Amino acid sequence: MTNPEPTNTTRIVRDAFIDMALYLECLFLLHGVNDILVEDIVHCMEEGYAKAMKNLKRINKPQPKAKRTTAVDRFLKKLEEERI
DSSP: OOOOOHHHHHHHHHHHHHHHHHHHHHHHHHHTOOHHHHHHHHHHHHHHHHHHHHHHHHHTOOOOOOOOOOHHHHHHHHHHHHOO
Protein backbone atom coordinates (compact mmCIF):
# COMPACT_ATOMS: atom_id res chain seq x y z
CA MET A 1 0.00 0.00 0.00
CA THR A 2 1.39 3.39 -0.92
CA ASN A 3 1.46 6.37 1.41
CA PRO A 4 -0.98 9.16 0.61
CA GLU A 5 0.58 12.34 -0.66
CA PRO A 6 1.07 14.93 2.12
CA THR A 7 -0.89 17.55 0.21
CA ASN A 8 -3.92 15.27 -0.05
CA THR A 9 -3.75 14.28 3.61
CA THR A 10 -3.35 17.84 4.83
CA ARG A 11 -6.20 18.95 2.58
CA ILE A 12 -8.48 16.25 4.04
CA VAL A 13 -7.61 17.27 7.61
CA ARG A 14 -8.05 20.96 6.77
CA ASP A 15 -11.43 20.31 5.16
CA ALA A 16 -12.53 18.29 8.19
CA PHE A 17 -11.65 21.18 10.51
CA ILE A 18 -13.51 23.62 8.26
CA ASP A 19 -16.59 21.39 8.40
CA MET A 20 -16.35 21.09 12.20
CA ALA A 21 -16.09 24.88 12.55
CA LEU A 22 -19.17 25.39 10.40
CA TYR A 23 -21.16 22.77 12.32
CA LEU A 24 -20.17 24.37 15.61
CA GLU A 25 -21.12 27.81 14.32
CA CYS A 26 -24.61 26.50 13.50
CA LEU A 27 -24.93 25.04 17.00
CA PHE A 28 -23.69 28.25 18.59
CA LEU A 29 -26.22 30.32 16.64
CA LEU A 30 -29.12 27.94 17.26
CA HIS A 31 -28.50 27.73 21.00
CA GLY A 32 -27.21 31.23 21.70
CA VAL A 33 -23.87 30.18 23.18
CA ASN A 34 -21.90 32.75 25.21
CA ASP A 35 -19.11 34.45 23.21
CA ILE A 36 -16.50 33.58 25.85
CA LEU A 37 -17.34 29.89 25.53
CA VAL A 38 -17.21 30.15 21.73
CA GLU A 39 -13.74 31.74 21.97
CA ASP A 40 -12.52 28.91 24.22
CA ILE A 41 -13.90 26.20 21.96
CA VAL A 42 -12.44 27.77 18.82
CA HIS A 43 -9.08 28.21 20.56
CA CYS A 44 -9.07 24.48 21.38
CA MET A 45 -9.86 23.71 17.73
CA GLU A 46 -6.99 25.95 16.60
CA GLU A 47 -4.59 24.10 18.89
CA GLY A 48 -5.88 20.74 17.67
CA TYR A 49 -5.46 21.80 14.05
CA ALA A 50 -1.92 23.06 14.64
CA LYS A 51 -1.00 19.80 16.41
CA ALA A 52 -2.49 17.69 13.60
CA MET A 53 -0.60 19.64 10.92
CA LYS A 54 2.66 19.42 12.87
CA ASN A 55 2.27 15.65 13.20
CA LEU A 56 1.45 15.26 9.52
CA LYS A 57 4.53 17.22 8.51
CA ARG A 58 6.68 15.09 10.81
CA ILE A 59 5.22 11.83 9.49
CA ASN A 60 5.28 12.80 5.80
CA LYS A 61 8.87 13.99 5.60
CA PRO A 62 10.62 12.35 2.66
CA GLN A 63 13.04 9.71 3.81
CA PRO A 64 16.67 10.35 2.86
CA LYS A 65 18.01 8.09 0.16
CA ALA A 66 20.38 5.44 1.34
CA LYS A 67 23.94 6.29 0.45
CA ARG A 68 26.21 3.52 -0.56
CA THR A 69 29.83 3.98 0.23
CA THR A 70 32.07 1.54 -1.48
CA ALA A 71 35.74 1.89 -2.20
CA VAL A 72 34.91 2.66 -5.84
CA ASP A 73 32.43 5.40 -4.83
CA ARG A 74 34.99 7.05 -2.56
CA PHE A 75 37.64 6.90 -5.29
CA LEU A 76 35.27 8.38 -7.90
CA LYS A 77 34.27 11.15 -5.52
CA LYS A 78 37.92 11.96 -4.88
CA LEU A 79 38.60 12.16 -8.64
CA GLU A 80 35.56 14.44 -9.16
CA GLU A 81 36.74 16.78 -6.40
CA GLU A 82 40.21 17.19 -7.94
CA ARG A 83 38.94 18.25 -11.39
CA ILE A 84 42.30 18.58 -13.00
